[in-house]
Amino acid sequence: MTSTYDIVRERLQAAFDEVVPGADPVLRRSERSDYQANGVMALAKQVGRSPRELAEHIAGRADLSGVASVEVAGPGFLNLTLSPQLLDSQLRALLEDPRLGVAVARRPRTVVIDYSAPNVAKELHVGNLRSTVIGDALARMHRFAGSTVIARNHVGDWGTPFGMLIEHLLDLGEEEAIASLSIGDLNTFYQGARAKFDADDAFKDRARARVVALQAGDPETRRLWQILVDQSVRYFTTIYAELDVSLRPEDVVGESYYNDMLDGVVADLDRAGLLVESGGALCVFPPGFTNRDNEPLPLIVKKRDEGYGYAATDLAAVRDRVSNLHADEILYVVGTPQAQHLDMVYAVARLAGWLPEHVRCEHVSFGHVLGPDRKMFKTRSGETVKLMGLVNEAIERADEALVTRASGLDEASRVSLATQIARAAIKYADLSTERQRDYVFDLDRMLAFEGDTGPYLQYAHARLRSIFRRLGAPWSPGGATFALGTQAERDLALGLLGLPEAFELALNSLQPNRLCNYLFDLAQRLTSFYEACPVLSSEGAVRAERLALCDLTARTLEIGLSVLGIDAPEQM
RNA sequence: GCGGCUGUAGCUCAGCGGAUUAGAGCAUCGGUCUACGGAACCGAGGGUCGGGGGUUCGAAUCCCUCCAGCCGCACCA
Numbered sequence: 001m002t003s004t005y006d007i008v009r010e011r012l013q014a015a016f017d018e019v020v021p022g023a024d025p026v027l028r029r030s031e032r033s034d035y036q037a038n039g040v041m042a043l044a045k046q047v048g049r050s051p052r053e054l055a056e057h058i059a060g061r062a063d064l065s066g067v068a069s070v071e072v073a074g075p076g077f078l079n080l081t082l083s084p085q086l087l088d089s090q091l092r093a094l095l096e097d098p099r100l101g102v103a104v105a106r107r108p109r110t111v112v113i114d115y116s117a118p119n120v121a122k123e124l125h126v127g128n129l130r131s132t133v134i135g136d137a138l139a140r141m142h143r144f145a146g147s148t149v150i151a152r153n154h155v156g157d158w159g160t161p162f163g164m165l166i167e168h169l170l171d172l173g174e175e176e177a178i179a180s181l182s183i184g185d186l187n188t189f190y191q192g193a194r195a196k197f198d199a200d201d202a203f204k205d206r207a208r209a210r211v212v213a214l215q216a217g218d219p220e221t222r223r224l225w226q227i228l229v230d231q232s233v234r235y236f237t238t239i240y241a242e243l244d245v246s247l248r249p250e251d252v253v254g255e256s257y258y259n260d261m262l263d264g265v266v267a268d269l270d271r272a273g274l275l276v277e278s279g280g281a282l283c284v285f286p287p288g289f290t291n292r293d294n295e296p297l298p299l300i301v302k303k304r305d306e307g308y309g310y311a312a313t314d315l316a317a318v319r320d321r322v323s324n325l326h327a328d329e330i331l332y333v334v335g336t337p338q339a340q341h342l343d344m345v346y347a348v349a350r351l352a353g354w355l356p357e358h359v360r361c362e363h364v365s366f367g368h369v370l371g372p373d374r375k376m377f378k379t380r381s382g383e384t385v386k387l388m389g390l391v392n393e394a395i396e397r398a399d400e401a402l403v404t405r406a407s408g409l410d411e412a413s414r415v416s417l418a419t420q421i422a423r424a425a426i427k428y429a430d431l432s433t434e435r436q437r438d439y440v441f442d443l444d445r446m447l448a449f450e451g452d453t454g455p456y457l458q459y460a461h462a463r464l465r466s467i468f469r470r471l472g473a474p475w476s477p478g479g480a481t482f483a484l485g486t487q488a489e490r491d492l493a494l495g496l497l498g499l500p501e502a503f504e505l506a507l508n509s510l511q512p513n514r515l516c517n518y519l520f521d522l523a524q525r526l527t528s529f530y531e532a533c534p535v536l537s538s539e540g541a542v543r544a545e546r547l548a549l550c551d552l553t554a555r556t557l558e559i560g561l562s563v564l565g566i567d568a569p570e571q572m
Numbered sequence: 573g574c575g576g577c578u579g580u581a582g583c584u585c586a587g588c589g590g591a592u593u594a595g596a597g598c599a600u601c602g603g604u605c606u607a608c609g610g611a612a613c614c615g616a617g618g619g620u621c622g623g624g625g626g627u628u629c630g631a632a633u634c635c636c637u638c639c640a641g642c643c644g645c646a647c648c649a
Contacts, residue, residue, distance in 0.1 A: 026589080038591065041630095051629095074592040075629075119649085156649060255649080281647055291645055292573060303647040310649045337643055339576060367577075368642080376642095405611080433585065436577060438642075445584070449611045451597040452585080459611065466609060517586060520596085527612065536608040572611085 003500035015062035033079035051076030105146035115333035119156035135333035157254035163211035168193035181231035258316035280304035286347035367438035394422035428454030432516035464554035480548035
């Protein structure tokens with residue numbers, strides 16, 4: 001189906017085109033009418049006419065029959081009120097459309113999304129939360145839009161720390177080490193290795209020798225390294241499952257994956273004449289980057305000690321994603337501190353011809369998760385907060401709330417529900433604020449059923465489902481028609497027709513919070529409707545209409561939440 | 573020093589391809605309703621949109637500047 005926005009816009013566009021072909025009507029939602037077109041003022045300036053007069057002209061020329069009524073307001077706004085016929089036909093189309101008006105991409109794009117990226121043998125912690133949650137939401141949104149998504153979990157699985165980690169593993173004994181890692185005791189393991197490395201010179205020497213062996217490809221060393229990787233990935237997977245994150249083990253393509261490509265990266269940069277030796281290291285100096293002394297800033301591709309740094313790996317990854325994965329778009333859901341580094345990587349990749357113009361490459365950055373003191377979220381003792389602990393605490397609290405409400409669920413389904421609520425709370429809190437801002441991690445607020453929270457949206461959905469359960473019989477829309485006799489019904493209907501715009505806006509701007517805002521607004525329209533308009537106790541055509549509105553709202557909430565990675569339980 | 577991000581009601585945040593009286597949630601206060609699940613709804617108070625300039629008929633939104641906070645600035649990713 002064609003979205004309501006597109007229908008109105010196309011009609012308006014024809015009239016704008018008569019003035020200046022391609023002129024943008026700047027159509028958007030309005031508080032004063034259903035839609036408003038703000039494009040007249042800019043256009044009037046462009047063609048040197050009076051805005052008011054031009055607005056009248058366009059309003060007169062636009063063929064809006066059967067679609068909307070229009071009036072000119074203020075300096076030259078076009079206020080549009082959708083016609084009852086259009087509302088009825090669009091809502092009926094919505095009933096038949098499992099996608100609720102959201103278009104599928106005509107040409108599917110391949111989108112590579114790099115997200116989560118924890119380190120092997122390190123705990124998944126709050127620092128990984130945002131990348132994981134935002135990246136997964138973007139992955140789901142792109143899938144829904146019809147793109148081919150290739151998720152890449154760029155785990156830190158290489159580098160000097162692995163010398164000490166492997167030696168520590170040997171000291172513990174493989175069995176013991178695996179047992180420790182498999183229960184997610186990654187921090188203890190890592191810190192154990194670190195402590196020995198710092199205190200024991202003999203250990204330090206072994207660790208260094210082990211790094212050399214690892215890099216040289218020694219089979220036994222590689223086998224031990226693989227144990228660390230496998231155990232860590234297994235543990236990450238359990239947390240992803242707990243959070244309902246769609247990353248799979250096969251999406252783990254860590255730094256080590258690119259090892260064999262690094263020589264080629266350097267050789268090709270050299271061949272392209274981009275490589276410069278500086279301070280013993282091999283560098284590329286992309287234009288426009290300077291250090292604190294205003295000198296050109298290098299991207300160090302090969303270190304003085306002959307080792308490769310992360311710049312080389314990242315360049316290899318760009319190349320791989322473009323030429324082997326055929327990415328049309330690459331998203332890096334990575335913290336803000338890496339902004340400059342990534343910009344330099346893109347710049348060098350473009351210089352080297354590895355990143356064609358048509359491939360969109362974007363850093364999806366985000367702010368910090370703050371503790372109650374508004375500083376970086378840490379435990380009282382200053383340690384990083386484990387993601388597992390955070391999720392479990394949220395589940396416990398949600399469960400307590402369910403228990404006190406005596407919901408009559410058996411324990412298994414109650415805990416399962418609590419898990420769904422906890423995930424919704426954590427994810428929605430993360431997704432609903434503008435990405436770039438920091439936010440305070442406050443479980444009380446996240447888990448509240450009042451206000452702009454995940455659980456509130458879930459609750460709105462569950463209330464609707466309960467209506468259909470009470471119906472006692474399967475429901476089908478039948479011949480529902482939408483008279484929209486009350487303001488609350490009309491407001492709700494208008495909200496329902498807005499999903500395509502909200503979804504596209506959120507996806508194009510890579511800002512899931514736009515979709516969250518939409519869903520919360522819809523939920524509020526719903527509760528007003530719900531209060532004002534009896535459903536089950538109404539009769540005939542009105543009852544059919546209201547049931548249909550309930551069905552559409554429930555489906556909209558369900559789809560909206562699902563593309564954000566949030567469950568919509570049937571009852572709460 | 574250079575660069576980036578942030579600064580909107582008591583608190584948490586929307587809005588920022590300029591446009592009609594700056595929105596919401598929480599909290600506070602006041603109402604509604606013997607409730608299709610009250611984990612509800614309606615309403616009120618509360619803001620010189622960090623300060624100052626500029627562009628414009630019009631700026632929270634664009635430009636400049638200052639202030640505050642956070643982050644980055646060569647071999648750890």
